Amino acid sequence: MKKRTNSLDALFNPSSVAVAGASPGKSGQLFLDSILASGFKGKVYAINSKGEDISGLKAYRSIKEVPDHVDYVVCCIPAPAVPQLIRDCASKGTKAVSVFTAGFSESGSEKGRQLEGEISRLARETGVRVIGPNCLGVYSPKVGFTYTSDFPTESGDVAFICQSGGNSVYTTRAASYRGIRFSKVVSYGNACDVNECELLEYLTNDTDTRIVAIYIEGVKDGPRFYQTLTELTKRKPVVVLKGGHTSAGAKAAASHTGSLAGSDQVWDNLLQQAGAIRVYSLEELVDVLVTFSLLPVPLGRRVGIFGGGGGAAVLGTDDWARHGFVLPPLPEAIRDEIRSSVPTEAGLILNNPIDLSSFAYSERFYDLIKRLLTYEGFADLSVIHIGFGQAAWFSTSAFDAEINLFRDAVTKIRSEVSKSLALVMQYLITGWDWQKGIEDLQQGCAAAGIPVYYSMASAARAIDHMLQYYEKRRAAGTG
Amino acid sequence: MKKRTNSLDALFNPSSVAVAGASPGKSGQLFLDSILASGFKGKVYAINSKGEDISGLKAYRSIKEVPDHVDYVVCCIPAPAVPQLIRDCASKGTKAVSVFTAGFSESGSEKGRQLEGEISRLARETGVRVIGPNCLGVYSPKVGFTYTSDFPTESGDVAFICQSGGNSVYTTRAASYRGIRFSKVVSYGNACDVNECELLEYLTNDTDTRIVAIYIEGVKDGPRFYQTLTELTKRKPVVVLKGGHTSAGAKAAASHTGSLAGSDQVWDNLLQQAGAIRVYSLEELVDVLVTFSLLPVPLGRRVGIFGGGGGAAVLGTDDWARHGFVLPPLPEAIRDEIRSSVPTEAGLILNNPIDLSSFAYSERFYDLIKRLLTYEGFADLSVIHIGFGQAAWFSTSAFDAEINLFRDAVTKIRSEVSKSLALVMQYLITGWDWQKGIEDLQQGCAAAGIPVYYSMASAARAIDHMLQYYEKRRAAGTG
Numbered sequence: 001m002k003k004r005t006n007s008l009d010a011l012f013n014p015s016s017v018a019v020a021g022a023s024p025g026k027s028g029q030l031f032l033d034s035i036l037a038s039g040f041k042g043k044v045y046a047i048n049s050k051g052e053d054i055s056g057l058k059a060y061r062s063i064k065e066v067p068d069h070v071d072y073v074v075c076c077i078p079a080p081a082v083p084q085l086i087r088d089c090a091s092k093g094t095k096a097v098s099v100f101t102a103g104f105s106e107s108g109s110e111k112g113r114q115l116e117g118e119i120s121r122l123a124r125e126t127g128v129r130v131i132g133p134n135c136l137g138v139y140s141p142k143v144g145f146t147y148t149s150d151f152p153t154e155s156g157d158v159a160f161i162c163q164s165g166g167n168s169v170y171t172t173r174a175a176s177y178r179g180i181r182f183s184k185v186v187s188y189g190n191a192c193d194v195n196e197c198e199l200l201e202y203l204t205n206d207t208d209t210r211i212v213a214i215y216i217e218g219v220k221d222g223p224r225f226y227q228t229l230t231e232l233t234k235r236k237p238v239v240v241l242k243g244g245h246t247s248a249g250a251k252a253a254a255s256h257t258g259s260l261a262g263s264d265q266v267w268d269n270l271l272q273q274a275g276a277i278r279v280y281s282l283e284e285l286v287d288v289l290v291t292f293s294l295l296p297v298p299l300g301r302r303v304g305i306f307g308g309g310g311g312a313a314v315l316g317t318d319d320w321a322r323h324g325f326v327l328p329p330l331p332e333a334i335r336d337e338i339r340s341s342v343p344t345e346a347g348l349i350l351n352n353p354i355d356l357s358s359f360a361y362s363e364r365f366y367d368l369i370k371r372l373l374t375y376e377g378f379a380d381l382s383v384i385h386i387g388f389g390q391a392a393w394f395s396t397s398a399f400d401a402e403i404n405l406f407r408d409a410v411t412k413i414r415s416e417v418s419k420s421l422a423l424v425m426q427y428l429i430t431g432w433d434w435q436k437g438i439e440d441l442q443q444g445c446a447a448a449g450i451p452v453y454y455s456m457a458s459a460a461r462a463i464d465h466m467l468q469y470y471e472k473r474r475a476a477g478t479g
Numbered sequence: 480m481k482k483r484t485n486s487l488d489a490l491f492n493p494s495s496v497a498v499a500g501a502s503p504g505k506s507g508q509l510f511l512d513s514i515l516a517s518g519f520k521g522k523v524y525a526i527n528s529k530g531e532d533i534s535g536l537k538a539y540r541s542i543k544e545v546p547d548h549v550d551y552v553v554c555c556i557p558a559p560a561v562p563q564l565i566r567d568c569a570s571k572g573t574k575a576v577s578v579f580t581a582g583f584s585e586s587g588s589e590k591g592r593q594l595e596g597e598i599s600r601l602a603r604e605t606g607v608r609v610i611g612p613n614c615l616g617v618y619s620p621k622v623g624f625t626y627t628s629d630f631p632t633e634s635g636d637v638a639f640i641c642q643s644g645g646n647s648v649y650t651t652r653a654a655s656y657r658g659i660r661f662s663k664v665v666s667y668g669n670a671c672d673v674n675e676c677e678l679l680e681y682l683t684n685d686t687d688t689r690i691v692a693i694y695i696e697g698v699k700d701g702p703r704f705y706q707t708l709t710e711l712t713k714r715k716p717v718v719v720l721k722g723g724h725t726s727a728g729a730k731a732a733a734s735h736t737g738s739l740a741g742s743d744q745v746w747d748n749l750l751q752q753a754g755a756i757r758v759y760s761l762e763e764l765v766d767v768l769v770t771f772s773l774l775p776v777p778l779g780r781r782v783g784i785f786g787g788g789g790g791a792a793v794l795g796t797d798d799w800a801r802h803g804f805v806l807p808p809l810p811e812a813i814r815d816e817i818r819s820s821v822p823t824e825a826g827l828i829l830n831n832p833i834d835l836s837s838f839a840y841s842e843r844f845y846d847l848i849k850r851l852l853t854y855e856g857f858a859d860l861s862v863i864h865i866g867f868g869q870a871a872w873f874s875t876s877a878f879d880a881e882i883n884l885f886r887d888a889v890t891k892i893r894s895e896v897s898k899s900l901a902l903v904m905q906y907l908i909t910g911w912d913w914q915k916g917i918e919d920l921q922q923g924c925a926a927a928g929i930p931v932y933y934s935m936a937s938a939a940r941a942i943d944h945m946l947q948y949y950e951k952r953r954a955a956g957t958g
Binding site: 027030034106136147148149162163164165166167168169170173174177215217241243244245246247248249251252253255256257280281282283308309310311312313314315317318319320321322326327349351353387389390391392393426427428429430432439442454455457 | 506509513585615626627628629641642643644645646647648649652653656694696720722723724725726727728730731732734735736759760761762787788789790791792793794796797798799800801805806828830832866868869870871872905906907908909918921933934936
């Protein structure tokens with residue numbers, strides 16, 4: 001058995017990549033095209049059985065024919081041919097292979113299990129690191145390596161290890177749109193060689209990674225997973241979504257990645273004791289990543305809410321209160337300031353939430369929000385709530401102009417004030433022409449580093465996760 | 480005291496309407512323009528203090544100057560002038576006034592409370608029915624009467640009574656976009672005359688209304704509300720969102736509509752014993768309305784799921800299982816049929832959920848889904864799950880073509896098969912150009928009467944509400 005490096009660097013920093021099974025119109029070509037479109041910094045080779053040129057590249061019939069060194073291979077060839085590819089990679093000096101091909105243990109067939117056992121054994125014997133099978137592999141923006149072309153080219157400090165390819169794509173897209181950037185994402189499927197524990201050990205010491213997210217369906221070595229996770233959470237916040245936490249879901253997980261999902265109670269205890277943050281949906285996962293990535297940690301649970309509309313304020317208050325936040329009364333001095341600085345209008349509610357509906361999006365917004373945000377002792381966290389769809393009347397042209405003023409005010413405040421500020425855009429999915437203005441606002445705020453949420457409830461839940469994380473650390477004397 | 484009709488017909492079927500306070504650029508003009516734009520079938524009059532013509536209409540200085548009968552007045556004049564308007568309306572023979580003006584009991588001021596008491600007394604004495612104050616009033620599409628111009632002009636069978644104007648707008652828009660049509664919507668604010676009990680009594684016997692939704696912050700007469708609600712739920716499903724259910728939220732409700740919100744435990748018992756369906760957000764409210772409006776009642780809790788992507792299937796299974804649904808195994812006969820009718824592709828999971836990812840959106844979709852849907856004994860409810868954003872690769876042009884095929888297949892199946900079918904579009908908010916295709920799909924399905932949800936969890940929760948409703952009725956011997 002060859003000595004294995006104790007680092008997974010080869011996965012994240014390949015200097016040359018080949019796609020095996022890069023045939024026209026097949027998945028292999030889609031991998032190839034994604035790598036070519038994403039500015040991968042190393043060399044790229046195509047391999048297909050007919051030696052057909054593809055996507056402007058000369059194709060080789062086998063990895064052995066490639067004239068240069070190949071660091072990393074994306075494998076899209078049929079399952080029975082995978083073991084030979086691993087052997088060829090070994091003789092070629094290739095360090096890592098991610099196996100997109102499915103039809104292994106997750107198929108439930110004896111043949112699939114045997115094949116997976118064989119590539120697992122080959123990986124151990126040859127030292128070639130195998131990711132998968134039944135996975136999308138690695139997104140490492142630092143070197144421009146990816147499996148789909150629409151992921152951001154910039155790096156960030158969030159790592160995501162994900163047992164499902166589709167969930168990795170969905171989450172990375174949704175999070176990227178909200179301003180998160182990743183250090184690395186790994187879709188690792190059946191985990192026959194590189195597994196979640198090894199990935200977590202790597203991330204514990206990865207200086208490019210500040211926050212870790214995990215989507216996991218099952219583990220093969222529970223005690224090691226617990227120990228690894230416990231070490232990791234001492235250093236970095238870790239958010240975990242456990243797929244297959246119901247017994248029906250566990251059956252689905254067995255079909256998906258061949259995982260033994262385990263009982264939910266065991267998982268709940270394990271995750272809690274290990275200090276991980278447990279979430280129950282991809283949307284909640286993204287909300288928590290947005291929070292840890294972009295929100296300065298609030299010093300406490302006092303929230304000041306600036307919103308539009310009385311009914312939205314009532315429901316919003318319920319949402320924050322339910323998650324343990326308190327809404328201190330608006331100080332009299334601020335009430336007086338507002339009364340003197342804006343026209344007194346019936347319907348304006350000078351409480352907390354303060355109802356800005358009658359003069360939101362105007363040029364006074366900047367002064368007012370900044371004043372509220374910097375008022376000592378009022379709130380630890382300020383939340384601006386825009387209930388799109390709550391207003392009975394507006395014109396699209398006026399809306400677009402006002403929303404630009406609003407975006408400029410909020411992003412300027414963000415650049416000037418370090419206090420915790422979040423934006424809630426209560427999204428209404430419609431085909432209306434003001435959707436574009438909302439999207440521009442969302443993108444402008446995300447680019448300025450402002451955490452944006454789609455409902456008061458999801459914002460309160462996510463920020464509560466963050467506060468609980470720090471409260472526990474303080475209680476344990478580690479924060 | 481004049482005899483009052485025991486009917487609120489005057490609110491919903493005005494033959495002529497005047498807007499008092501219809502001054503250029505003010506809220507009154509926005510009401511006026513909304514009515515003019517929405518095809519109101521009766522006469523429309525503008526009233527403002529200067530007698531300035533507005534929106535192409537001659538304006539009168541007071542309601543008394545209007546030469547014809549005026550059935551309904553929308554009041555946008557300052558609070559202190561409202562009592563005189565009520566008196567003028569009484570002498571004019573006007574049946575109903577909705578008071579948009581705020582600054583009454585919700586302001587917390589003694590003056591506001593006195594003014595509200597005065598209009599309440601005037602309403603009782605004169606027989607003029609007052610809706611509000613501090614409300615948007617009535618949307619009654621049957622006669623083309625509305626308070627915002629973008630509500631649908633067609634009628635439906637859902638009634639919504641809503642103590643918050645903004646929440647009524649948001650909910651009506653969101654629900655309309657998903658295919659729901661309303662018999663009537665009432666934003667009733669402080670409820671100084673027409674109150675929730677009277678509205679519910681009216682809706683109990685309203686043959687145009689099959690389903691009732693309520694957003695409520697507080698009631699003045701708890702026992703009457705309980706009794707009224709109990710009578711109503713015997714006839715129609717009633718969905719209730721209680722605003723201000725936390726003590727902080729209750730304070731916000733007092734500032735918003737002057738409501739005494741009451742303790743949450745009392746409300747929970749009351750709503751449960753009265754047989755109402757309780758929800759906790761506007762989004763959940765809309766989901767339940769979509770369900771009762773569009774979904775044929777499933778005969779049981781067996782759900783068959785057709786989706787794309789293994790990770791989505793695992794999480795989706797958890798969502799349905801958590802809400803008490805069971806996923807029966809896919810019958811062997813169906814497996815065989817699928818195996819023989821589609822190319823065997825690795826990654827296709829022939830379980831429940833069945834993973835259609837490798838051939839979704841193709842022309843085979845129609846045959847396959849229809850076969851699954853009509854297979855006796857498999858499922859009581861079929862759910863098609865599209866995890867937009869889960870797929871690693873697609874081209875926009877191919878996507879648009881495929882999504883049209885998919886929409887045509889699903890809407891055709893809906894027209895041919897009466898079994899319960901729901902569509903989950905796991906929405907990913909982005910600015911990408913395939914958003915348009917998704918919106919077209921959503922609109923096409925909603926127009927065809929297919930309930931569309933935005934996540935598996937929200938679909939499961941809403942359909943669980945429906946099943947619980949019928950299970951309770953059967954247990955009580957009333958269903």
